[in-house]
Amino acid sequence: MTGYLGSYLTLGLLLLAGVAFFGIAFSANRLLRPARPADPVGKRATYECGLDPVGGDWAQVQIRYYVYAFFYVLFAVEAVFLFPWAVVFDRPGFGLVTVVEMAVFVGVLALGILYAWRKNVLRWS
Template sequence: MLDIYLPILVVIGIAFAFSIGSVVLSRLIGVKKPSAVKLAPYECGMPLIGTAQERFSIKFYIIAMLFILFDIEAVFLYPWAIMFKRLGIFGFVEMGVFIIILLVGFIYVWKKGALEWE
């Protein structure tokens, strides 16, 4: 059984050795000439405005989490649509319950005002 997996293990070992070796060699041999310009964060060519410790409103994070949540929920619709005919009425009812739960959550978020950009 080992003879079947040996080539895969060898390739994985070579990949690890190459990646670790590349990092170690670049640290040992690489030229180190730090300057203020090189150490400054790059912001797409724009000059820096403010500090990195600037506080953001919690609304930005809530909107981001809601986007991810509803985006992932939409991803579950794709496999269901592909298998729609094979699932029959059971799959239709299950997806109906899923969409109703999703809709209730969306209405709750909307009523709470989490989607407002004030």
């Protein structure tokens, strides 16, 4: 079937095949899996790198670790944008415009780090 309705027929058949595959896969999983786990206590135990868990299940982590990790990821990703600029900068026709664009980009980054510094986010206390 070609034409306008042929596209919808193709889409409908593809959706039907997807739903059928989904149903068959989950039915096969239910039929082929074991009825009961071999070790019900071990199955529900906490897994820590193959070792038995030590201590309780509650641990507090300082927020400053996340803040430093966030800043690292932020500036590492932003530094990736400097490399294409450095490659294009030397080509003819990209002189002053690319310098101004990168100055705005680095200025926004500098404002972000200045804001974090002023709010004492970077102070390790």
